[in-house]
Amino acid sequence: MPDYVAKEQDFIAARPGYHEARAVIFGAPLDATVCFRPGTRGGPAAVRAMSYCLEEFSLDLERDLRSLAFHDLGNVLLPPGDIQAGLSRIEAVAERICRDGKVPFVLGGEHLVTWPVIRAVAARYPGLAVVHLDAHADLRAEYLGLALSHATVMHHVGEFLGRANLFHFGIRSADGAELVAARESGAFHPHRVLPGLVETVPALRNRPVYVSLDIDVVDPAFAPGVGTPEPAGVTPQEILDVVRLLNDLRVVGWDVVEVNPACDPAGITALLAAKIVREALLGLVQK
Numbered sequence: 001m002p003d004y005v006a007k008e009q010d011f012i013a014a015r016p017g018y019h020e021a022r023a024v025i026f027g028a029p030l031d032a033t034v035c036f037r038p039g040t041r042g043g044p045a046a047v048r049a050m051s052y053c054l055e056e057f058s059l060d061l062e063r064d065l066r067s068l069a070f071h072d073l074g075n076v077l078l079p080p081g082d083i084q085a086g087l088s089r090i091e092a093v094a095e096r097i098c099r100d101g102k103v104p105f106v107l108g109g110e111h112l113v114t115w116p117v118i119r120a121v122a123a124r125y126p127g128l129a130v131v132h133l134d135a136h137a138d139l140r141a142e143y144l145g146l147a148l149s150h151a152t153v154m155h156h157v158g159e160f161l162g163r164a165n166l167f168h169f170g171i172r173s174a175d176g177a178e179l180v181a182a183r184e185s186g187a188f189h190p191h192r193v194l195p196g197l198v199e200t201v202p203a204l205r206n207r208p209v210y211v212s213l214d215i216d217v218v219d220p221a222f223a224p225g226v227g228t229p230e231p232a233g234v235t236p237q238e239i240l241d242v243v244r245l246l247n248d249l250r251v252v253g254w255d256v257v258e259v260n261p262a263c264d265p266a267g268i269t270a271l272l273a274a275k276i277v278r279e280a281l282l283g284l285v286q287k
């Protein structure tokens with residue numbers, strides 16, 4: 001590990017509030033391999049800004065955020081123009097949080113940020129299962145000549161953990177090769193999320209679970225602020241029901257990625273993401 005990253009890890013651990021935290025939020029504002037609409041670098045800031053209009057109390061869970069010790073580290077500083085260096089820094093931050101026995105909660109940024117976070121989480125939790133909620137399969141081996149891309153992230157996760165440990169929900173866009181790969185995964189439930197997840201929950205129980213939620217799994221009618229919108233998709237109510245179902249599992253890491261404030265009228269996508277984050281954080285209270 002480079003010396004400056006080790007120093008940054010120590011800096012993180014020394015921050016007031018970090019030591020007590022059960023969950024640690026950080027922004028990973030990577031916006032490097034986007035192929036359509038750039039802007040996800042502003043995602044973490046937009047989600048934080050819109051969170052101010054939400055109550056700390058969840059009416060559905062009847063729990064208050066103030067009953068959870070969590071900490072927001074701010075954003076990881078990413079060196080411009082060097083994707084691998086940026087991913088290494090993200091992995092180092094996630095690694096430190098996991099090593100300290102806390103749950104990393106990542107705000108993207110493009111979906112590629114999930115890859116280094118899962119590497120860090122899997123190192124700490126053998127037998128990790130990944131729940132992937134997304135409009136896109138993200139299972140290409142390469143995209144536009146790039147092995148590391150937001151379109152290849154789940155390919156890398158599948159190679160690393162074994163495809164049987166990868167569970168896809170809500171996918172409504174893939175090419176033929178991705179469809180073959182998706183069908184070799186632990187589960188592949190296209191279009192909808194909730195019915196397939198209900199079916200899959202027994203296989204996920206008693207396992208450490210990482211949840212990667214690309215906000216474009218939601219219908220762009222409700223979540224237009226994304227880099228690569230795909231028509232149709234789930235409703236905000238369904239995705240919140242999904243989060244509450246996931247709350248019953250042993251979730252050891254979370255990300256909410258691809259929020260793009262550059263094309264998000266009235267901040268509605270960031271607002272939905274903020275509510276998802278709140279409900280997911282509150283799911284950690286009971287554990």
Ligand SMILES: [Mn+2]
Nearest residue numbers: 135136214216
């Ligand atoms: Mn996507």
